[in-house]
Structures are given as structure tokens and as C-alpha cells.
Amino acid sequence: MRLSKYFVPTLKEVPSDATVPSHILMVRAGMVRMLSAGIYSFLPLGYKVVKKVCEIIREEMDAIGGQEFHLPALNPREIWEETGRVEAFGDILxxxxxxxYVLAPTHEEIMTFHARNVVKSYKDMPQIWYQIQTKFRNEPRPRSGVIRGRQFLMKDSYSFDTSWEALDKSYELHDKAYRKIFDKCGLKYFVVGASSGAMGGTGSEEFMVKSSAGEDTVAYCESCGYAANVEVATSKPFIRERDTESKSLYEIHTPNVKSIDELCAFLNIEEEVCAKSRVYISNGEAVLILMQGNDEVNETKLEKVLGGSVRPAHPDELKEITGADAGSIGPIGFKGKIVADFRLQDRNNLFSGANKNDYHIGGIDLKRDVPQVQYADLRIVQSGEGCPKCDKLLEVFPAIELGHIFKLGTKYSESMKAFFLDESGKEKPIIMGSYGIGVERVIACFIEQNHDTKGIVWNKTLAPFYVHLISINPKNEKVAQTCEKVYDELRQNGIEVLYDDRDASPGFKFNDADLLGMPVQVVIGEKKLKEEKAEVKIRKTDERFDVDLKELINKVKEII
Structure with missing residues (x-):
């Protein structure tokens, strides 16, 4: 492709709305342009990369027996209402x-709709169906370029099996296929245990890359490889032992003290002896949650403990439920279910709110004073806490989700009545799995991991072109003739080449070449031609060397 004819609108300056490397470089390199918040157009250079990622995905999905569909993004609302996910997705739909009608953020319902009409017998399974399709989610705060948008390209696949054992095999096939896909793309990734969220189901894993641009937070142990999304991560935090003697309950006037830090400063006590109280509404009932000090409630864990969705009580509800406002709430006298985090198990001599504004209670013994309390792992893990699998410490950091695989089970088949007859003629629900990859996220994550101060550093697999051919002074007849000859020979040898034949300064061309980041740069100018040589530069290492023109094509083939 001749750069003089190719639409690659590069930019020297950093776009004002871009803050993460992938977003900055995709815009500067002319790969994408924003149409509206969270909505991006892929320009020719960027779309070449999209197609390469899609072909890698297709190759590995076909290898495990996947069959490609193309489903409509416009879905009848009534199908989504069969599974209750119109309400579950809320405003994001x-x-x-x-x-x-709705614009599909995912396609479990539509795949199940087709399965229930044709998959009627155990003989019809297993099946793996997939597609690469545009999805829509009304993200309230789209950010980081294509990493979190309102319209995006996604590979989603679905398995249909007769048993949980068969689902395990389909799940394992996808796990291996995903690892091959991400390995081929040249990504450094790790796999974490995760929550299924609105997708439902049981087993769930995320394929993640560490990045400051990440919208997820992950707990990771470098020693043993333990990794989990903080939604489900556990740790071995410091547990304070019960005091030998328990004090009696006593009330303390604490005017204008609302937070744990304010309480510690007012009473000159340690954070570890404070039981922070939060009220949640679960299935229409108020539940009091107790956390040690400034530990935060992990609402995903809380939903699992209580069953169903939960929400924090509204300020106007708190007064009616407890008799006090936030900051003065506690377990003594609370009428209802109480659940405490394991760090508080059987603890005594604690401080918490008195359920009366501007008052707290000291000397709380959970065994003595709150005998109905239940205990569970409710907290969000923190960096520096013990790994649950070994004796090392966890690191907690942001990460980008590349892909997510779920064991859906019968959530969709039961609600949509997708049944089959087993070998004995008994009707059973189809056992399903769901597996997604964000195509644009693969590209963004690669750039996050492979760039320098000059621009993108592509590998052979994802590079829009293998070679960037640069003509120095194309008005020189010999330079122009030599470049044309090399350009033709590269293409004849199946090597994708971007030929910078523009009438521009060498510095301008070199800057663009580094920004676009093709693996190999071939520079042809008057000075080297006097020796019948061309200069070759390896973009990743910045290594430069001269090559005889007669050996140039072979040398390029050897490099790539």
C-alpha cells in the first residue's frame, strides 16, 4: 500500500480526551476516530488489525468445533424478558x-432461542456456536478509548451439552482455545477466578492483563500464581485475637463523629477495635453488616451470602430502620439479621454506633451481646495481605479484562424452556456455557504492553504491515526506481508492505514510521544506494544495519 494514497491521518500532538497509552496511540496513529463518547470509527489501518485478530479467533474457534453464526444486534424485547435480564441490565441496555426492541449487549437469549427450536435430543449435542458481532451497552462513563465503549466488537460463543460433565469438557476446550488466541496475539495475560454477575451460572474465569487503564481490580500472588478478581478474591489478613476479659457495655457521647477515622481520633483508639456498621436491603429486608475498621464491604460476596441482589439502605430508610443516621448505627438493639466479616468473629471490647445520633457504644462482645450474629467473608482484599494459597503476600492492581468464560448451566434453558430428551426419553434442560472475547480490547491491550515514547511496537502477528518501506527523496530517479522494485518484490513474496512514497522530509517520515510501529523498516536513499545497499531497522530493538540490495528480500524474510 502506498502511503500517499492510504488514509492514515497521523497526529503529532496527544489528543486532549485521551489519557491511556492505547487510546493516545490509536488516535495518533490514525487507527480510530471518536464519533461520540464511547463510539469509535475504525479507519483503514486500525481495521486491518481488527481483521487479523478476528482471523486468529476464527482459526482457534473452528479448531474446537465451533460453528460461526451472525446474529442480529436488534433483538425483540420479549425474548429478553423471558430471562428477566431487561431488569437485570437496567439502564445499561x-x-x-x-x-x-433492544440493542443486544450479549446474545445468550438469542442463541437459546435458536437452540430450543432445533436441539431436541441428546443426539443433537454437543454444539459450539459462535459469532463475531457488534454489541451495545449504554455505559454511563465510557473511557480509555476502545477499552470501555458503548459500541464494541465481541466474539461470543455458546456451548450446549447434555450434562455438567460434558459442559466441563466444552469449558476446558474454550479455556485452551483462549490461551492459544492470546498467545498468538503476543499478549502477557493471567487467568483469574471471577464473578458471573448478570450473566449468571456457576464457574467463571477472566483472562486479564495488568494495566493502569483497567476497569477491574485483581488480587495476584506472583509466587504461586493465585489470581482473582477482587469481587471474589480472598486473603489471609491479620486477625486480632479476642481480649482476655470483656468490659461491660457503656454509652459514649460522640458529637459530630461520623467516620471510623473520626471515632479513632476522638476516643484515641485503634481502627481494629471498631465495628463499622452498614445497612443493606436484601429481598426487601434490612440486614446489618459489620466490618472491622475501614474494611470495605464486597457487595458481590454479600450477594452470594444473602442470596439475590442487595443495595445499601437509603439515608431516609436508615432513620426508620435503626433510629439513627449513617455514622451512628450499630448492632446493639438492631432488630433484624446481622452478618459480620470473619475478622470480627467472636471479638470483644469493640466500639460501634449506638443507633442514636451522636452516640457510640463501647465494650461490645459479639458472643455475649450479639449472639444471633452470622459470620462470612465479606471484605475487599488489600495489597500486602497474605495469599490464601501460599505464605507470600498479595498485590492488588487494576487490570483489563480480555475475555470471560462462564458455566451458565440451566439459567437460560430453564427460563426459556430449551429442553431435550435424554437417552431414556426424559425431558431435561440443556446445559449451557458462554464465552466472550473483546476484539478491540485485544488490540488496546497489545498496545498497552507494546509501545515506547515514539509509538506502537507491533509484532508480526498483529502488525497492519510487516514492512515499512521509506523512500528518502523520492524525486531522485534512482531512489524512486529502486523503491518501486523493492516494493514489487516484497509484495510478490507475500510480504505486506506500507510504502512511504510521500514528498516529505526524512524526519517526518521516520517519526511516522516509529509511530505506526511496523516490525521492520527499510530505508532507501541516495547515500546508501551508491554502495548498492539499503538500511534496515528493527522497530522493537531499534537495531540498524545495512543490507546489500541483492540480499534485501531474503534478509527481510529471515527477520519476519
Whole structure:
């Protein structure tokens, strides 16, 4: 491709709305342009990379027996109502104006719709169906370029099996395929245990890359490899032992003291002896949650403990439920279910709110004073806490989700009545799995991991072109003729080449070449041609060397 004819609108300056490397470089390199918040157009250079990622995905999905579909993004709302996910997705689901249709953020319902119409017998399974399709989610705060957008390209696949054992095999096939896909793309990734969230189901794993641009937070142990999304991560935190003697309950006037830090300063006590109280509404009932000090409630864990969705009580509800406002709430006298984090198990001599504004209670003994309390792992893990699998410490950091695999089970088949007859003629629900990859995220994550101060550093697999051919002074007849000859020979040898034949300064061309980041740069100018040589530069290492023109094509083939 001749750069003089190719639409690659590069930029020297950093876009004002871009803050993460992948976003900055995809815009500067002319790969994408923003149409609206969270909505991006892929320009020719960027779309070449998209197609390469898609072909890698197709190759590995086909290898495990996947069959490619192309499902409509416009879905009848009534199908989504069969599974209750119109409400589950809430405002993130795009609705068409007449409310009869939605724009699909994922396709479990539609795949199940087709399966229930044709998969009627155990003989019809196993099946693996997949597609690479545009998805829509009404993200309230789209950010980081294509990493978190409102319209995005996703590979989603679905397995249909007769048993949980068979689902395990389909799940394992996808796990291996995903590792091959990400390995081929040249990504450094790790796999974490995760929550299924609105997808539902049981087993769930995320494929992640460490990045400051990440919207997820991960707990990771470098020693043993333990990794989990903080939604489900556990740790071995410091546990304070019970005091030998328990004090009696006593009330303390604490005017304008609302937070744990304020309480510690006011009473000159340690954070570890404070039981922070939060009220949640679960299945219409108020539940009091106790956390040690400034530990935060992990609402995903809380939902699992209580069953169903939960939400924090509203300020106007707190007064009615407890008699006090936030900051003065506690377990003594609370009428309802109480659940405490394991760090508080059987603890005594604790401080918490008195359920009366501007008052706290000291000397709380959970065994003596709150005998109905239940205990569970409710906290969000923190960096520096003990790994649950070994004796080393956890690191907690942001990460980008590349892919997510779920064991859905019968959540969708039961609600949508997708049944089959087993070998004995008994009707059973189809056992399902769901598996997604964000295509644009693969590209963004690669750039996050492979760039320098000059620009992108592509590998052979994802590079839009293998070679960037640079003509120094194309008005020189010999330079122009030699470049044309090399350009033709590279293409004849199946080597994708971007030929910078523009009438521009060498510095301008070199800067663009480094920004675009093709693996190999071939520079042809008057000075080297006097010796019948060309200069070759390896973008990743910045290594430069001269090559005889007669050996140039072979040398390039050897490099790539």
C-alpha cells in the first residue's frame, strides 16, 4: 500500500480526551476516530488489525468445533424478558424508542432461542456456536478509548451439552482455545477466578492483563500464581485475637463523629477495635453488616451470602430502620439479621454506633451481646495481605479484562424452556456455557504492553504491515526506481508492505514510521544506494544495519 494514497491521518500532538497509552496511540496513529463518547470509527489501518485478530479467533474457534453464526444486534424485547435480564441490565441496555426492541449487549437469549427450536435430543449435542458481532451497552462513563465503549466488537460463543460433565469438557476446550488466541496475539495475560454477575451460572474465569487503564481490580500472588478478581478474591489478613476479659457495655457521647477515622481520633483508639456498621436491603429486608475498621464491604460476596441482589439502605430508610443516621448505627438493639466479616468473629471490647445520633457504644462482645450474629467473608482484599494459597503476600492492581468464560448451566434453558430428551426419553434442560472475547480490547491491550515514547511496537502477528518501506527523496530517479522494485518484490513474496512514497522530509517520515510501529523498516536513499545497499531497522530493538540490495528480500524474510 502506498502511503500517499492510504488514509492514515497521523497526529503529532496527544489528543486532549485521551489519557491511556492505547487510546493516545490509536488516535495518533490514525487507527480510530471518536464519533461520540464511547463510539469509535475504525479507519483503514486500525481495521486491518481488527481483521487479523478476528482471523486468529476464527482459526482457534473452528479448531474446537465451533460453528460461526451472525446474529442480529436488534433483538425483540420479549425474548429478553423471558430471562428477566431487561431488569437485570437496567439502564445499561439500549432500548429502541418504541420499547419493542433492544440493542443486544450479549446474545445468550438469542442463541437459546435458536437452540430450543432445533436441539431436541441428546443426539443433537454437543454444539459450539459462535459469532463475531457488534454489541451495545449504554455505559454511563465510557473511557480509555476502545477499552470501555458503548459500541464494541465481541466474539461470543455458546456451548450446549447434555450434562455438567460434558459442559466441563466444552469449558476446558474454550479455556485452551483462549490461551492459544492470546498467545498468538503476543499478549502477557493471567487467568483469574471471577464473578458471573448478570450473566449468571456457576464457574467463571477472566483472562486479564495488568494495566493502569483497567476497569477491574485483581488480587495476584506472583509466587504461586493465585489470581482473582477482587469481587471474589480472598486473603489471609491479620486477625486480632479476642481480649482476655470483656468490659461491660457503656454509652459514649460522640458529637459530630461520623467516620471510623473520626471515632479513632476522638476516643484515641485503634481502627481494629471498631465495628463499622452498614445497612443493606436484601429481598426487601434490612440486614446489618459489620466490618472491622475501614474494611470495605464486597457487595458481590454479600450477594452470594444473602442470596439475590442487595443495595445499601437509603439515608431516609436508615432513620426508620435503626433510629439513627449513617455514622451512628450499630448492632446493639438492631432488630433484624446481622452478618459480620470473619475478622470480627467472636471479638470483644469493640466500639460501634449506638443507633442514636451522636452516640457510640463501647465494650461490645459479639458472643455475649450479639449472639444471633452470622459470620462470612465479606471484605475487599488489600495489597500486602497474605495469599490464601501460599505464605507470600498479595498485590492488588487494576487490570483489563480480555475475555470471560462462564458455566451458565440451566439459567437460560430453564427460563426459556430449551429442553431435550435424554437417552431414556426424559425431558431435561440443556446445559449451557458462554464465552466472550473483546476484539478491540485485544488490540488496546497489545498496545498497552507494546509501545515506547515514539509509538506502537507491533509484532508480526498483529502488525497492519510487516514492512515499512521509506523512500528518502523520492524525486531522485534512482531512489524512486529502486523503491518501486523493492516494493514489487516484497509484495510478490507475500510480504505486506506500507510504502512511504510521500514528498516529505526524512524526519517526518521516520517519526511516522516509529509511530505506526511496523516490525521492520527499510530505508532507501541516495547515500546508501551508491554502495548498492539499503538500511534496515528493527522497530522493537531499534537495531540498524545495512543490507546489500541483492540480499534485501531474503534478509527481510529471515527477520519476519
Amino acid at each position: 439500549f432500548h429502541i424508542k418504541n420499547r419493542d
